Amino acid sequence: MAAALFSPALQATAIFPSTWYESKRSSPSKLAGSILSKGRRKDLESLRVSVATEPRVTVPWQSVETEGDGDGKLAAWTSIRRERWEGELVVEGEIPLWLNGTYIRNGPGLWNIEDYNFRHLFDGYATIVRLHFDHGRLFFGHRQIQSEAYKAAMKNKRVCYREFSEVPRPDSFLSYVGELASLFSGASLTDNANTGVIKLADGRVVCLTETIKGSIQIDPHTLETIGKFEYTDDLGGLIHSAHPIVTETEFLTLLPDLVRPGYTVARMEPGTNERKVIGRVNCRGGPAPGWVHSFPVTEHYVVVPEMPLRYCAQNLLRAEPTPLYKFEWHPESGSYVHVMCKASGKVVASVEVPHYVTFHFINAYEERDEEGRVTSIIADCCEHNADTTILDKLRLQNLRSFSGQDVLPDARVGRFRIPLDGSPVGELEAALDPDEHGRGMDMCSINQAYLGKKYRYAYACGAQRPCNFPNTLTKIDLVKKKAKNWHDEGGVPSEPFFVARPGATVEDDGVAISMVSAKNGEGYALVLDGSTFEEIARAKFPYGLPYGLHGCWIPKNAS
Numbered sequence: 001m002a003a004a005l006f007s008p009a010l011q012a013t014a015i016f017p018s019t020w021y022e023s024k025r026s027s028p029s030k031l032a033g034s035i036l037s038k039g040r041r042k043d044l045e046s047l048r049v050s051v052a053t054e055p056r057v058t059v060p061w062q063s064v065e066t067e068g069d070g071d072g073k074l075a076a077w078t079s080i081r082r083e084r085w086e087g088e089l090v091v092e093g094e095i096p097l098w099l100n101g102t103y104i105r106n107g108p109g110l111w112n113i114e115d116y117n118f119r120h121l122f123d124g125y126a127t128i129v130r131l132h133f134d135h136g137r138l139f140f141g142h143r144q145i146q147s148e149a150y151k152a153a154m155k156n157k158r159v160c161y162r163e164f165s166e167v168p169r170p171d172s173f174l175s176y177v178g179e180l181a182s183l184f185s186g187a188s189l190t191d192n193a194n195t196g197v198i199k200l201a202d203g204r205v206v207c208l209t210e211t212i213k214g215s216i217q218i219d220p221h222t223l224e225t226i227g228k229f230e231y232t233d234d235l236g237g238l239i240h241s242a243h244p245i246v247t248e249t250e251f252l253t254l255l256p257d258l259v260r261p262g263y264t265v266a267r268m269e270p271g272t273n274e275r276k277v278i279g280r281v282n283c284r285g286g287p288a289p290g291w292v293h294s295f296p297v298t299e300h301y302v303v304v305p306e307m308p309l310r311y312c313a314q315n316l317l318r319a320e321p322t323p324l325y326k327f328e329w330h331p332e333s334g335s336y337v338h339v340m341c342k343a344s345g346k347v348v349a350s351v352e353v354p355h356y357v358t359f360h361f362i363n364a365y366e367e368r369d370e371e372g373r374v375t376s377i378i379a380d381c382c383e384h385n386a387d388t389t390i391l392d393k394l395r396l397q398n399l400r401s402f403s404g405q406d407v408l409p410d411a412r413v414g415r416f417r418i419p420l421d422g423s424p425v426g427e428l429e430a431a432l433d434p435d436e437h438g439r440g441m442d443m444c445s446i447n448q449a450y451l452g453k454k455y456r457y458a459y460a461c462g463a464q465r466p467c468n469f470p471n472t473l474t475k476i477d478l479v480k481k482k483a484k485n486w487h488d489e490g491g492v493p494s495e496p497f498f499v500a501r502p503g504a505t506v507e508d509d510g511v512a513i514s515m516v517s518a519k520n521g522e523g524y525a526l527v528l529d530g531s532t533f534e535e536i537a538r539a540k541f542p543y544g545l546p547y548g549l550h551g552c553w554i555p556k557n558a559s
């Protein structure tokens with residue numbers, strides 16, 4: 001029946017590597033029972049019609065199996081079960097009719113090559129997931145990014161490039177690349193773009209990680225890998241911030257300089273691949289720049305963080321991971337925050353601050369006096385209480401072995417106040433009592449209309465303890481210093497991504513989209529109301545998905 005809707009050629013586009021899971025075929029009616037058993041029911045006929053009307057379906061829904069019933073294991077830390085899948089989901093609740101467009105999320109979804117298991121969350125090969133919202137209906141798909149690192153691993157059945165903590169064995173690298181020297185050069189770094197995904201103002205959608213070569217353009221409709229996103233400038237370097245700032249007018253990035261410790265701030269215009277230097281900041285301390293996974297901007301300034309968790313050139317090319325991977329903790333070197341004027345490239349402030357550890361800045365803005373002069377910069381981040389152990393907690397072995405004991409280190413919304421009056425020191429304090437969000441804090445988003453401006457709300461993952469990983473969604477009110485938390489016992493939700501309602505004039509008028517790796521191996525897409533933070537819709541996936549990191553929103557007709 002339903003299979004007849006698809007030509008054999010179309011069915012053949014499904015890729016099911018038998019080594020990843022055991023293929024168990026089920027009949028369409030059994031399938032329909034398993035997917036449709038809970039929640040709002042649709043009959044088989046309407047499901048078939050809806051899949052058939054989605055123009056880009058490549059895998060027949062018949063191939064969905066009964067995994068949706070769960071295999072008992074939390075899907076979050078389990079490799080993706082198939083290379084790709086696409087189809088319509090049954091929605092429980094109501095998706096707002098204004099929510100039209102595509103949410104794409106990237107993340108490290110494949111942590112093994114056959115029997116060889118990776119060590120760290122950040123090592124996995126990139127899995128992109130697509131939620132396409134169309135007038136209340138929801139289409140879902142996922143696919144592996146065809147990076148050189150992924151393709152080489154699949155072909156040679158071993159790690160061929162340096163990942164976050166995985167390193168190719170010299171003998172396998174030799175047989176793959178043929179030149180031992182390049183194992184100890186930038187050429188051995190991965191292009192596994194597994195961290196985030198951005199939509200440039202010109203419509204191109206690019207997946208990113210911290211290696212510059214790991215910038216890969218994808219088609220947001222088919223999730224196909226289009227090819228490398230290559231920079232045409234000669235800025236060089238090997239690594240950059242995984243989170244550029246992207247607006248309708250520009251793309252701002254930070255490039256750490258490991259040779260002459262410092263950072264280059266660069267800007268790229270829409271429609272080009274050429275980054276132009278805005279300015280440079282020299283490091284104040286340490287043998288190398290601090291790790292810069294993300295950075296914030298205000299309307300007129302770029303904020304450049306310099307953490308005492310610093311890159312380590314030797315560790316980048318070492319064979320075995322060290323406790324802090326490619327980084328080193330240098331408390332004696334001091335912690336700093338620099339502020340660069342976007343227009344002139346001049347560093348207008350450089351202050352020492354208490355030690356901090358952060359992956360993600362939330363937002364920043366300018367504070368002004370009565371005459372309208374900027375007196376200070378406020379910059380907020382997900383701050384891990386200056387404790388580097390969070391990196392180790394993200395080892396897969398730790399994530400997979402939750403025994404009920406509370407092991408997630410405390411985190412908070414760290415608020416920097418950076419005076420612009422020449423004072424040498426800045427402040428860092430919790431913006432609200434961390435108990436409001438269970439002392440877990442990471443994976444944040446805001447209403448993008450408030451980027452660089454005074455804002456009130458942040459959406460993030462918090463904690464309901466005991467836990468070993470952030471397991472709640474939390475809406476933070478920075479004015480009332482309160483949080484509202486959402487939790488599904490045993491589940492792990494990904495970053496709540498805020499999408500504003502078109503035409504909204506109130507900051508929290510919109511929705512927060514997340515994907516939950518639920519207990520029992522299940523998973524679902526979740527839509528929360530941005531204002532009440534109550535659930536308004538969910539849609540079960542055919543099977544639970546691995547944890548994902550960051551996403552972006554592509555409004556309908558934007559590409």
Ligand SMILES: CC(=O)/C=C/C=C(C)/C=C/C1=C(C)CCCC1(C)C
Nearest residue numbers: 122163164190195209210239326359
């Ligand atoms: C917080 C987070 O998501 C970090 C991800 C970091 C990644 C994927 C870092 C990758 C790196 C490599 C793949 C090789 C070179 C060093 C380094 C930048 C750590």
Ligand SMILES: CC(/C=C/C=O)=C\C=C\C=O
Nearest residue numbers: 195359390441442470549
């Ligand atoms: C998932 C994570 C930290 C969680 C700790 O609380 C960090 C992810 C960083 C990736 O971009």
Ligand SMILES: [Fe+2]
Nearest residue numbers: 242293359550
């Ligand atoms: Fe990140």
